[in-house]
């Protein structure tokens with residue numbers, strides 16, 4: 295027996311010696327955070343007593359010299375002789391690592407403290423510590439120095455049984471800690487948090503170190519975590535009041551959740567705890583909550599047709615915007631994982647929280663449909679905004695990628711660097727492109743051959759259009775800034791900007807262009823007309839101001855070459871041909887019909903279509919925005935019938951082209 299006793303004693307010394315040798319292992323560090331942790335370790339024990347239902351008041355004092363005392367009106371640490379060790383139980387608690395658990399009664403001590411190390415660690419790291427227990431009408435006081443040298447200071451037996459509890463007072467060991475000044479704000483914050491998490495418990499905090507700045511606050515929240523949510527949203531505009539509150543106890547798990555949304559704040563404020571320990575990295579309780587929240591709200595939204603499209607869903611992100619929530623779970627064996635050991639790892643918790651929220655929240659939304667609808671509307675707005683933002687970012691990204699792109703390889707640029715003098719010909723196909731390159735005046739004329747049919751832009755959105763290489767080449771060549779979806783500012787001449795004259799606006803557009811004349815040059819046949827229409831549609835939809843500024847043109851290649859004797863005449867349409875033949879007579883006339891630009895030799899192309907002295911260019915103008923819009927929709931949109939009708943009626947002509 296005596297042998298055992300000594301052995302146990304040595305074990306105690308070894309245990310506490312280990313704490314003093316490697317304090318970081320037990321309290322995280324020996325800096326401020328480790329120091330403050332000493333207070334929390336003691337407070338957590340008192341709060342455990344409150345959680346067990348035996349304590350209503352906790353009193354924390356930081357006194358001069360950084361002497362801390364924590365009192366509670368719980369049952370008091372047992373003082374009877376511990377059977378195995380032959381020591382008063384309080385002494386075992388104070389000197390044995392993890393001793394707290396040995397006293398667990400059923401349903402008691404869910405476990406406290408960041409590392410759950412127990413007060414013996416505080417004892418080991420204190421220059422001195424005094425424990426004062428009042429229990430069963432007795433008072434029992436012990437002191438320690440650096441965890442050892444226990445002294446019985448007092449023992450009385452005439453206490454009023456009602457006056458019970460524990461007072462632990464200690465002074466941190468300056469040979470262990472880098473500094474011994476407790477941080478009042480950190481202690482204060484944690485005590486308030488504990489008061490929220492433990493409904494009704496009264497926690498008083500006093501900082502008496504500085505006579506000129508005494509602190510004396512008391513926290514007590516009858517609303518518990520509902521009060522916590524209200525506190526988080528104190529200066530915000532709630533979407534509804536009071537916050538939603540869900541609670542469930544199952545087996546050895548207790549789950550409490552409070553939720554509120556706010557209108558004027560877009561981040562999520564989710565604060566989660568496991569056994570009063572803040573789980574900054576989240577974990578299975580948070581995952582279960584999120585899954586259930588998303589499902590319940592989507593189910594409700596679909597049931598009441600707040601989302602119509604079957605495929606439409608509110609995502610977790612949509613439902614997180616403006617959400618303030620506190621999640622608090624209590625369980626017997628919490629597993630903490632993650633970088634900072636602040637992530638709850640117990641896998642069973644996810645399902646428990648999920649089913650509890652599913653049940654509780656489904657019930658809530660059915661009985662509070664107005665609140666549910668407000669939440670869903672908010673999420674729908676969040677969804678729309680997110681979608682628009684994503685697109686804008688995508689466009690900005692593409693724009694910068696366009697800007698950083700060197701000019702397309704296919705572009706045969708001109709040498710003049712003054713856009714006002716320059717023209718670019720958008721030419722259908724490589725062979726026509728070849729003729730145009732040879733025929734042009736390279737000083738001021740650039741050629742960009744476009745391969746095949748340009749994408750039908752009427753049906754595609756800008757982000758998709760930009761994936762098309764031909765369009766990208768085109769945009770890069772003329773200057774991305776003229777594309778309305780790719781610039782930050784608009785040149786709009788709307789009612790809000792009456793002071794900007796059309797001239798100024800047009801000049802602003804021209805300043806973005808690399809060529810002041812952009813000329814569509816396609817064959818005079820059906821395919822050519824189609825490509826021209828596709829290009830016009832693109833400019834109309836995405837660079838309308840460029841048309842308004844008069845920068846878009848259509849080249850007029852001849853349809854026929856008429857030869858008689860030594861005279862040669864180019865003819866641009868059948869009517870002209872008729873007139874010419876009437877004039878010169880139909881005998882001994884050679885008529886060549888050009889099927890495509892590629893059939894002309896470079897000199898002919900220059901002479902007939904590109905030479906500013908001789909050519910006819912059609913400037914594209916918009917007579918009437920609305921009807922132009924309608925025509926494009928008919929021509930390029932997906933309804934076949936109106937398009938057919940239009941083409942039959944107007945043939946190949948694009949009506950709004952003003953010559």
Ligand code: 0RA
Nearest residue numbers: 339340343368369370371372397460
């Ligand atoms: C072990 C067992 C019991 C209470 C405590 C420890 C206890 C520890 C601290 C630390 C600060 N305040 C405290 N209050 C209580 C329960 C013993 C019983 O069943 O009565």
